[in-house]
Amino acid sequence: MKIQLVGLGHVGQSLIELIDEKKELLKALGLDLRIVSVSDSRGTASDERGLSPTEILMYKTRGWKGFREYVEGFGALEAVRKIECDVTVELTPSTLSGEPGLSNIKAALAAKKSVVTANKGPLVVAYRELVRTAKKNSVRLFYEATVGAHVPVFCMVESCFKADELQSVRGILNATTNFVIGEMQKGKNFQDAIDEAVKAGWAETNYSDDVDGIDSARKLVIIANALFGENASLKDVKIEGIRHVETLVKAARRENRKVKLICEIARNKDKLENDRFAENDPPRRRFGNC
Amino acid sequence: MTVSPKMIRPDDALATVNEGNMAIKYTFKTSKEIFVSAQFLGPKQTAYAVLNDIVRANAKSSC
Numbered sequence: 001m002k003i004q005l006v007g008l009g010h011v012g013q014s015l016i017e018l019i020d021e022k023k024e025l026l027k028a029l030g031l032d033l034r035i036v037s038v039s040d041s042r043g044t045a046s047d048e049r050g051l052s053p054t055e056i057l058m059y060k061t062r063g064w065k066g067f068r069e070y071v072e073g074f075g076a077l078e079a080v081r082k083i084e085c086d087v088t089v090e091l092t093p094s095t096l097s098g099e100p101g102l103s104n105i106k107a108a109l110a111a112k113k114s115v116v117t118a119n120k121g122p123l124v125v126a127y128r129e130l131v132r133t134a135k136k137n138s139v140r141l142f143y144e145a146t147v148g149a150h151v152p153v154f155c156m157v158e159s160c161f162k163a164d165e166l167q168s169v170r171g172i173l174n175a176t177t178n179f180v181i182g183e184m185q186k187g188k189n190f191q192d193a194i195d196e197a198v199k200a201g202w203a204e205t206n207y208s209d210d211v212d213g214i215d216s217a218r219k220l221v222i223i224a225n226a227l228f229g230e231n232a233s234l235k236d237v238k239i240e241g242i243r244h245v246e247t248l249v250k251a252a253r254r255e256n257r258k259v260k261l262i263c264e265i266a267r268n269k270d271k272l273e274n275d276r277f278a279e280n281d282p283p284r285r286r287f288g289n290c
Numbered sequence: 291m292t293v294s295p296k297m298i299r300p301d302d303a304l305a306t307v308n309e310g311n312m313a314i315k316y317t318f319k320t321s322k323e324i325f326v327s328a329q330f331l332g333p334k335q336t337a338y339a340v341l342n343d344i345v346r347a348n349a350k351s352s353c
Contacts, residue, residue, distance in 0.1 A: 011340065012337075014333040052303040091340070118337075118339065142343035151328045169316055171306070172304055182308070182310075204351065236291055248297060258305040259298070260304055261293065264292050277305055
């Protein structure tokens with residue numbers, strides 16, 4: 001299988017390490033993976049015979065100096081459109097507009113390539129459109145990594161609970177805020193807890209999306225659209241972050257309780273009934289990625 | 291749909307989710323409550339989920 005990677009940040013580089021580390025296991029699973037291109041924000045390295053994972057990581061660290069396969073200015077979108085492969089792996093950062101991931105995913109699906117992504121942005125902005133395009137082009141869209149990293153979500157519900165009806169989901173979907181609140185429950189104030197999270201590697205220096213609940217809300221929107229058949233966007237989520245959580249934490253300590261940033265969604269029966277009537281397609285079964 | 295800080299009881303499964311970890315409680319009509327919790331250590335876990343999807347993309351069957 002020929003794959004191309006778009007986005008070489010922490011997740012992209014970890015993926016390349018994993019592909020190298022698990023190459024024997026992947027072969028045993030019948031998967032002969034060839035990375036035919038990798039694109040970062042500056043350019044693209046490509047080789048239809050397959051790039052070496054070790055070399056990709058080494059030359060990326062060196063700013064691609066001396067790597068003949070790397071062409072500066074050969075952008076990700078162009079690479080998605082021009083390079084032949086079976087699967088495009090889209091791992092650019094998540095943004096409110098969904099870009100650049102949204103254009104990359106649309107281009108890949110239009111080129112009849114299946115897409116695997118960990119990028120929440122495009123799915124929050126255009127879930128239905130992307131699922132429909134994938135179906136129309138007889139390719140597949142996988143996005144398990146968008147919610148809760150390796151916590152089983154979409155595939156588990158689709159594969160293990162086909163004959164059941166999901167009524168609600170309640171969860172802790174952001175590790176950074178869980179760490180910060182945990183530190184506050186030990187007695188730290190919000191700023192000290194954030195500083196500790198950054199120091200321990202749990203938070204980026206720009207932590208707004210996490211502490212303001214935006215990251216959690218994006219995940220909830222994807223769950224709503226994929227598992228509940230909604231057509232939701234961020235504006236449909238009532239969001240409260242954790243910047244002003246100190247009073248609640250103190251009250252919880254007095255009552256021997258815990259504070260968590262909780263994401264909740266329950267089946268909207270009226271809306272789903274209308275939806276079902278309109279499309280004659282039970283929403284529960286309208287999974288996009290499987 | 292809501293995202294908000296909530297005070298929860300110690301016997302709520304979500305109260306047991308340690309710092310830096312994530313968890314989801316699903317409620318189904320027949321199967322009732324299913325609770326999944328996972329230790330999150332960083333980008334390697336996300337990358338693993340991506341790799342697993344690549345394996346699924348290669349498979350002929352769905353999941």
